[in-house]
Structure formats: C-alpha cells, structure tokens
Amino acid sequence: MTPSADDSSPGRARRWPGMLALPFVVLVWFVFVVAPVWIQAAHACFSHFDLGIYTQALARMSLAEPNPWLTGRQVYIFNDHFDPILWVVRPLVEVLPPMWASLVGEALFVLLAVAPLLWLQARGLLSRAATGLMAAFLLLTPSAVEALKFPIHPTTWSALPWVMTGVAFHLRRNGWLLVSLVLLFMCKEEFAFVGIMLTVALWLRGERRFAVGVGVLSLLWLAGVYGLRPWLLGPSEDYGVRLRQGMEGGFLHYLTLRLAPVHLSRVGTLLLLLLPLGVWAWRERLKPDWAWLLVLLPMLGIRFLGMAWRFHYGVPLMAAALMGFLPVLRARKPPAWVLVSTGLVLLFSNEVNLRQFTRTLVSSRTYPRQCPGDPERLASISRGVDVLTQNRAGLALLGSNFVALLADRDDIYAVGGPQPADGRVYEWVLVEKPPHGDVFPLSSERIQELIDVWRTDAGTQIVIDDANVFLARGRFTTHR
Numbered sequence: 001m002t003p004s005a006d007d008s009s010p011g012r013a014r015r016w017p018g019m020l021a022l023p024f025v026v027l028v029w030f031v032f033v034v035a036p037v038w039i040q041a042a043h044a045c046f047s048h049f050d051l052g053i054y055t056q057a058l059a060r061m062s063l064a065e066p067n068p069w070l071t072g073r074q075v076y077i078f079n080d081h082f083d084p085i086l087w088v089v090r091p092l093v094e095v096l097p098p099m100w101a102s103l104v105g106e107a108l109f110v111l112l113a114v115a116p117l118l119w120l121q122a123r124g125l126l127s128r129a130a131t132g133l134m135a136a137f138l139l140l141t142p143s144a145v146e147a148l149k150f151p152i153h154p155t156t157w158s159a160l161p162w163v164m165t166g167v168a169f170h171l172r173r174n175g176w177l178l179v180s181l182v183l184l185f186m187c188k189e190e191f192a193f194v195g196i197m198l199t200v201a202l203w204l205r206g207e208r209r210f211a212v213g214v215g216v217l218s219l220l221w222l223a224g225v226y227g228l229r230p231w232l233l234g235p236s237e238d239y240g241v242r243l244r245q246g247m248e249g250g251f252l253h254y255l256t257l258r259l260a261p262v263h264l265s266r267v268g269t270l271l272l273l274l275l276p277l278g279v280w281a282w283r284e285r286l287k288p289d290w291a292w293l294l295v296l297l298p299m300l301g302i303r304f305l306g307m308a309w310r311f312h313y314g315v316p317l318m319a320a321a322l323m324g325f326l327p328v329l330r331a332r333k334p335p336a337w338v339l340v341s342t343g344l345v346l347l348f349s350n351e352v353n354l355r356q357f358t359r360t361l362v363s364s365r366t367y368p369r370q371c372p373g374d375p376e377r378l379a380s381i382s383r384g385v386d387v388l389t390q391n392r393a394g395l396a397l398l399g400s401n402f403v404a405l406l407a408d409r410d411d412i413y414a415v416g417g418p419q420p421a422d423g424r425v426y427e428w429v430l431v432e433k434p435p436h437g438d439v440f441p442l443s444s445e446r447i448q449e450l451i452d453v454w455r456t457d458a459g460t461q462i463v464i465d466d467a468n469v470f471l472a473r474g475r476f477t478t479h480r
Helices: 009-042 048-060 086-094 098-112 115-122 128-140 142-149 159-171 174-185 191-204 208-233 240-244 251-258 261-273 275-283 292-306 311-324 326-331 336-349 351-362 375-390 444-456
Strands: 396-398 412-414 426-432 461-465 469-476
Touching (some): 009 351, 048 086, 048 412, 098 142, 098 159, 115 159, 128 142, 128 326, 142 311, 142 351, 159 292, 159 311, 174 208, 191 292, 240 292, 261 311, 275 336, 375 461, 375 469, 444 469
Antiparallel strands (some): 461 469
C-alpha cells in the first residue's frame, strides 16, 4: 500500500510534538513535583497546617461522626471550612494510611483535571497541542506547584470541578454543569459566590430559565453555609477577619497593604503566564468568552481583599481563567511559538520550586535541611510513631510534623498549635530535636527548653532520647 501524504516522514514529524506534549507534561509534573513532595512527606517535612488538619479529618470521618472534632486544630472540620468534597477522598483511607490517602487524593484531583480536556480531544473538539498546553497550565503553573508543595487543601482539588464546569458551560451541557457546580461548591464555601456570577453569564447568553435555576442553587448553598451551618453545627471560623485586616488603620492603609509590591508581583506572575496565549489570540482576532470570565470576579475580589495569591489560592483562579480561553483553543490550534514561549515562562517562573524539588530528588539524605532523609533520623521517627500507634490511650503532645503520621490516633495535639483552654496535662510527648523538625510558631530554642524540662521531671519515663527524637511518658505541659 502506498503511504498517504499524512503518513510521510515530514507529516509524522510535525505531529510528534503535539502527540508528545501531554505525556511530557504529565511526566514532568509527576517526576519533578509529585515525587519530591511525597519524598518530603515520607521524611516528615510538613507542618500540621494543612496536611495534619485534613489528614486527621479524613482519619476520623465516618457515618457515625460526619463532622469530627480535630484535636490538633481544636475545631470541628466543617465548622472550619465547609468542604464536604473530603467525603470523595475518604474511601482511600480504607486502603491507605490517612496521610497517604490525603496526598494521593490531592494528586488525583489535580491530574484528573486534565480528563475533561482529553474527552474533548477524543471527540475531535480540541487539538493535541491545545490539550498539552492547557494541561501544562493546570499542572505546572507556580500556583499548582506551590499548592502541592504546601499539602493539602480542597481548594487545590477544585481544579477538576473548575475544568468540568468550564467545559460544560461552553458545550451547553446543562446537566453536566449542575453536577460540576455542586462538586465545585463542595470544595470551599467561597465558590458558591461564583455560582451567582455564572447565573449572570448564563442570563447574558440567553439561557434565562437555566440561569434562574443556577442562581437558586447558589443562593440556597450560600444560605446553608452561612446561615444553616452555624445554626446546626455551632459557631464557624470567621475567615472574614482576613478580608478586614488593616482596616483599623484607615482606608488608605488598608488599600496600601493590598497593593504592596509583594502582592502585585504575584498577580503579575499569574498574568505573565497567560501572555503568550493572549498575544496569539489578539493577533488571530480570537476572543475569550467574556461572559464566562465574569466568574473570576468573586475570586479576584476575595484574593485581593485577603491578600491571598499564592499556594492553593491561585489554583482555582488559573483554572477558571484558562477555561475562558477554551473557545479560542477549540477554534484554532496554537502555534509552536505559543507552546515554546509558554513552556519557558512556566520553567522560569518555577525556577525556585523546581530547584528545590530537584535537590530533594538527588540529595534527599541531606535536603531539606530541617527534615533530611538520614536513615538514623527516619529510624528514630519510625520507632516513636510505632510506640504511639501501639499505645493509643492517653493525650499525646506532638511535634507539628508528626501530626499527619499519627492522625488516626485519638487525642493528638501539636506543640505550639491550638491547645485546649484548660491547660491540660499530656501523658505522652513526641518531638524532634532541633535543628530538625517543624517548630512553628515556636523557636528551636523554646523546643529545646521544653525537652530539658520534660526530661528532668521526676515522673518522666523516657522511651527515646537519642540524637533525633525525644519520646517520653509522664505528665507534660507546654506552659513551663
């Protein structure tokens, strides 16, 4: 059979970059982002916030206790943030330790954000190059990388429902859109405000009956979160304090804080990532869906007022902005210069993150400095965790980076973290010795002082007191 023109070597050569784009992006993401984070987690590198909080929530959630009390955070999980998306990840705890269920669940949510794009590609509605480009935005923007670097948070998980919502909106799949919106609302209470603006977008597009339905759903969800939730569950955490921070100094001071160079530079980084795509769309006279981009307004307002542009806060922002360009990328295949320039922007904006992760891969025995993978250190930690896993009775006071490792144990508290107001006495204490471990918000000097006090107490039974870990049983407080 005579090969067709499309099967010729030049034709195949032109197709290779598009075919390899997505696998290459996923490979880079897993090797240089996910794997280092998991290595650091195995080396007890992460503090109680946020990994310990959500790991303890997943470990304690059940049908009998749907809103568990988190001893390490001193709050009921859904009185803190309302993120019932946790129930989607909860089954992983049946087959994995809670910390690993948390980490694997977060990675899966981020990776599966690419799935709706693959579905579009399979139906011939999106080119391979466009799929690879959008996957790079979802997986490798500094916000996405830093979100995994600071695990875990359901705001990061919102990448998947954001993409689902955007695809459903542009394809006018109303049933799919409702399901996607519910999943999005389940990630964090702020996303119901997005539903209000999506109602406006649908109304402007002429889908007025459906717009009313989305508006009613959004209003009911907001009423449930901010009205019914405190009534049923008790007082909720007031995160509005962050939005009002600095107001006591007057409006000019309030505004100056939010326009500080550190915040403007982070906004600039987010805009820079979209620059090649925006320039190409402008040159080709292709327009983003401006009605869809209305959904950005609530998030932009909340992030501006709360001065929250980094880590998991930027993930939904970038995912939503990217979905505004979906009609552009469906209409035209992005040229090579857009792919290359976007890749370079992603590379340079992630330079610090990738350098740190690469050091973790090649020098994990000595890096990071506060949590090296030294075999003796890891053996001491493992022994201490095993002792407290086997001895499950009694209040345990833990170094912040040990909370996630012992999340399925009752009555665990973080040194320096939220403590009960009764000044209670703990039966067990397990901390890492400075300079290793996570001591925030205390200092290394304070941790050493506490160890010295605990060690010399007459009733202390020392279990481990080596170069790395202090584990003892007795009567301990953090107030001396």
